[in-house]
Amino acid sequence: MATTKAIGVAFERRGAGEPLLLIHGTGGSRSHWTPVLDSLAAQRELILVDLPGHAESDPPLEGIPHTPIGYARVLADLLTEIGLDSAHAAGNSVGGWTALELAKLGRARSVVAIAPAGLWPKRDPWRCTLQLSSQYRLGRLFAPLVPSLMRSDLGRTLLLRGAVAKPRQMPAAAAVEMATTYARTPGFRAHLAATRRERFRDGQAIDVPVVIAWGDKDRLIPAKARRRDELPPHARFVTLPGCGHSPMWDDPELVAATILDGAKRPSQVPSA
Numbered sequence: 393m394a395t396t397k398a399i400g401v402a403f404e405r406r407g408a409g410e411p412l413l414l415i416h417g418t419g420g421s422r423s424h425w426t427p428v429l430d431s432l433a434a435q436r437e438l439i440l441v442d443l444p445g446h447a448e449s450d451p452p453l454e455g456i457p458h459t460p461i462g463y464a465r466v467l468a469d470l471l472t473e474i475g476l477d478s479a480h481a482a483g484n485s486v487g488g489w490t491a492l493e494l495a496k497l498g499r500a501r502s503v504v505a506i507a508p509a510g511l512w513p514k515r516d517p518w519r520c521t522l523q524l525s526s527q528y529r530l531g532r533l534f535a536p537l538v539p540s541l542m543r544s545d546l547g548r549t550l551l552l553r554g555a556v557a558k559p560r561q562m563p564a565a566a567a568v569e570m571a572t573t574y575a576r577t578p579g580f581r582a583h584l585a586a587t588r589r590e591r592f593r594d595g596q597a598i599d600v601p602v603v604i605a606w607g608d609k610d611r612l613i614p615a616k617a618r619r620r621d622e623l624p625p626h627a628r629f630v631t632l633p634g635c636g637h638s639p640m641w642d643d644p645e646l647v648a649a650t651i652l653d654g655a656k657r658p659s660q661v662p663s664a
Contacts (some may be wrong), residue, residue: 398473400450402442402467407433410501411476412651413467417485417509417638418524418583419574419612421447426566427640431648439479441467443487445546445579451522458579458586459511460486464493471499472581484638485612486587487508488604492623495598502601504654506647507610507637510592512617520612523543523554528584528635531575538575542567557609566641593622602627607642609633624654 395404404422412432416424422440425432432438442449444466445458456462467490471479481491481500488505495503509520531538541547548559548567555570556562562570577583601623608631620627630650635642 402448411479415483415487427644
């Protein structure tokens with residue numbers, strides 16, 4: 393599917409059904425959803441975006457913060473631009489936080505937030521910031537070596553284990569794309585500096601289905617940064633066994649099923 397650009401946001405659409413907006417995390421791109429696209433597109437019309445200041449999208453305009461709070465405003469404008477009042481929203485990490493912000497704006501029909509950032513008590517823990525910034529600096533420093541390193545199981549394990557629980561399952565080309573896109577993110581520093589000073593708040597009144605999913609192998613966001621007090625009381629919490637922070641390659645079938653199930657209201661979910 394060809395890339396389209398509107399209001400500075402690069403996106404593509406595929407599939408059929410109710411619209412589902414897919415939102416990647418820090419330093420990512422819409423290609424990070426590749427493993428789950430076929431399963432999702434069979435039941436949803438997918439809207440895959442590059443976040444502002446990421447991949448092929450322009451930086452946010454002056455006055456719009458380089459944070460999920462600002463990104464949600466931009467994506468709400470994108471939905472309006474393409475003729476949609478709302479869409480289901482699924483996001484990973486910063487994308488999960490952005491999906492929650494979109495629900496606060498009344499533009500999400502449901503939210504599936506996979507390993508969402510922003511649930512920390514005051515600000516992003518230094519552990520997260522240091523890991524993300526270190527990966528960015530190392531990726532830029534060793535950029536010429538990335539393709540050869542990613543062709544080996546050991547290289548993928550060493551370079552991607554902070555984000556992916558099973559990097560050996562990733563095709564080398566996908567691993568190279570993930571690493572190079574991260575290192576080339578034009579708005580990375582501005583985004584990281586602005587985002588760590590913010591957090592998700594005032595989400596208790598969200599009235600659409602919300603699922604928060606955590607991989608049990610997530611090495612990035614510690615337990616203290618997974619607070620529930622700002623989320624709506626009906627939010628459902630699920631565990632993704634064997635999955636890391638960005639689990640799309642770890643278990644594509646489970647991630648796709650979690651996203652599709654997330655549109656159901658609690659009364660529609662079979663009891664265990």
